Amino acid sequence: MRAAPILDLEALLAHLKSGHIAAAGLDVLPVEPPVDPVPELLRLYRAREPWLEGRLIVTPHAAWLTPESETDTRRKSAETMRAALLTNRPQNVITPEMY
Secondary structure, three states, X not given: OOOOOOOOHXXXXXXXXXXXXXXXXXXXXXXXXXXXXXXXXXHHHHOOOOOOOOOEEEOOOXXXXXXXXXXXXXXXXXXXXXXXXXXXXXXXXXXXXXX
16 A cells, blocks of 8 residues: 655645645655656746745755754754753753644
8 A cells, every 4th residue: 555645746736826825835745856757836846937936945855954054953952952951941942832
């Protein structure tokens, strides 16, 4: 049995076209990197269709991986551990109530 994709790109395209969804930002795709045939939504995004401009952002799943992000991740990890160990006041923590 084939698992259902995390993201239905055809449904997202239909909802963006209809206006039911105003905009979307995607950091993960059902298949990375996309293979032929490239899904219609991604084809339109790559073609910079005017109706889609500013309404869709697609980044590779590893888009965060830059020299700056690696430094930032290490710094935030150290800050989080320091706060937890020395102050008993954790920081950089996201609780279920926050999302």
